[in-house]
Amino acid sequence: MAERAASSASPRGRRRGSPDTRSAILEAARSSFAAHGYAGTTMRAVASAAGVDAALVHHYFGTKDELFLAALQLPVDPRALIGPAVAGPVEEAAERFLGVFLSVWDDPEIQPSLLSFARGMLDPSATRLVSNGLLPVVIEPIGVALGISDPHLRMPLVASQVIGLILMRYVLAVEPLASMPRDRVIATFAPTIQRYLTGDLP
Amino acid sequence: MAERAASSASPRGRRRGSPDTRSAILEAARSSFAAHGYAGTTMRAVASAAGVDAALVHHYFGTKDELFLAALQLPVDPRALIGPAVAGPVEEAAERFLGVFLSVWDDPEIQPSLLSFARGMLDPSATRLVSNGLLPVVIEPIGVALGISDPHLRMPLVASQVIGLILMRYVLAVEPLASMPRDRVIATFAPTIQRYLTGDLP
Numbered sequence: 001m002a003e004r005a006a007s008s009a010s011p012r013g014r015r016r017g018s019p020d021t022r023s024a025i026l027e028a029a030r031s032s033f034a035a036h037g038y039a040g041t042t043m044r045a046v047a048s049a050a051g052v053d054a055a056l057v058h059h060y061f062g063t064k065d066e067l068f069l070a071a072l073q074l075p076v077d078p079r080a081l082i083g084p085a086v087a088g089p090v091e092e093a094a095e096r097f098l099g100v101f102l103s104v105w106d107d108p109e110i111q112p113s114l115l116s117f118a119r120g121m122l123d124p125s126a127t128r129l130v131s132n133g134l135l136p137v138v139i140e141p142i143g144v145a146l147g148i149s150d151p152h153l154r155m156p157l158v159a160s161q162v163i164g165l166i167l168m169r170y171v172l173a174v175e176p177l178a179s180m181p182r183d184r185v186i187a188t189f190a191p192t193i194q195r196y197l198t199g200d201l202p
Numbered sequence: 203m204a205e206r207a208a209s210s211a212s213p214r215g216r217r218r219g220s221p222d223t224r225s226a227i228l229e230a231a232r233s234s235f236a237a238h239g240y241a242g243t244t245m246r247a248v249a250s251a252a253g254v255d256a257a258l259v260h261h262y263f264g265t266k267d268e269l270f271l272a273a274l275q276l277p278v279d280p281r282a283l284i285g286p287a288v289a290g291p292v293e294e295a296a297e298r299f300l301g302v303f304l305s306v307w308d309d310p311e312i313q314p315s316l317l318s319f320a321r322g323m324l325d326p327s328a329t330r331l332v333s334n335g336l337l338p339v340v341i342e343p344i345g346v347a348l349g350i351s352d353p354h355l356r357m358p359l360v361a362s363q364v365i366g367l368i369l370m371r372y373v374l375a376v377e378p379l380a381s382m383p384r385d386r387v388i389a390t391f392a393p394t395i396q397r398y399l400t401g402d403l404p
Contacts, residue, residue, distance in 0.1 A: 161363055
């Protein structure tokens with residue numbers, strides 16, 4: 001069906017499937033997510049802004065979640081981090097999650113693009129991308145997969161500490177956090193994250 | 203002496219004391235702190251960049267710390283927050299600090315200017331202002347005044363959680379944090395901050 005959509009495109013001068021079409025869709029998606037947030041963006045509106053059939057958007061990007069992840073241009077698929085964090089007892093989830101997360105951030109090949117991504121997310125124009133997109137699409141599913149209670153409350157708490165850690169250790173490179181060995185960073189922050197995941201909260 | 207400096211200024215065409223002089227000094231200070239960080243900035247270099255006598259910089263702004271705070275253009279003098287956080291047992295310092303801090307951030311008259319300040323600090327051009335200035339001049343002195351051990355390690359940990367909380371509750375306005383009653387926010391985050399201040403760390 002996607003094939004058919006691609007070949008039957010441009011009845012009213014719409015674009016045919018091509019690398020340009022893919023970029024046009026991605027650009028339209030980025031504008032729409034930034035302007036209207038995740039919830040306020042539809043596949044149909046993105047297709048219309050890009051001048052293509054909605055079926056072509058599905059063909060290239062699958063679901064709205066996948067289109068959103070593509071629009072974020074993350075250097076790493078965050079869903080790849082969920083597996084290791086979820087496998088194992090929930091009482092040690094914070095340690096596992098920090099281990100995977102920091103090993104990705106500490107990787108000198110990936111870090112530069114993660115840094116530009118983080119700086120982009122801190123730009124005022126990206127505010128809605130984070131609050132209405134990154135949290136529900138990327139961060140809250142980790143809590144759901146872990147089976148914790150109240151992921152809608154607990155995952156924003158986790159995010160508050162993880163974002164602050166990224167800022168201090170990588171973006172601002174504040175010592176002694178910037179050059180602290182990874183195991184010590186994990187041991188420092190795991191109790192905080194674990195309490196937010198499964199501890200008693202007011 | 204400051205008076206004398208002001209009236210004896212411009213022997214080589216340097217500016218006389220005036221509101222313009224004050225702005226010129228402040229602008230030169232901001233550029234220098236942003237480009238060279240707190241440690242890399244001298245009163246003399248700021249005076250020279252502003253085309254005034256160094257004595258005039260001292261006259262208008264006092265010490266380098268005070269010049270730095272003026273250049274940050276904080277809507278609240280952070281040193282006013284230190285008093286209440288320091289007065290009382292160190293075991294409850296986190297609760298007191300969060301109480302004072304959140305009451306300032308929750309104030310609808312102050313919040314807009316705090317938000318623009320926070321956004322400015324997140325701009326890549328301000329990185330050095332935060333890591334080489336805001337931390338040693340504003341944040342670490344709180345730990346020193348509290349008399350905690352290792353403020354140089356512990357206060358960046360505190361900052362990592364406080365910055366993340368500001369981002370989630372105010373800058374990104376993520377629910378349920380954005381509209382959570384202040385007392386509940388304090389009860390949620392105080393155990394984290396208190397552990398960073400006085401708890402066992404690896």
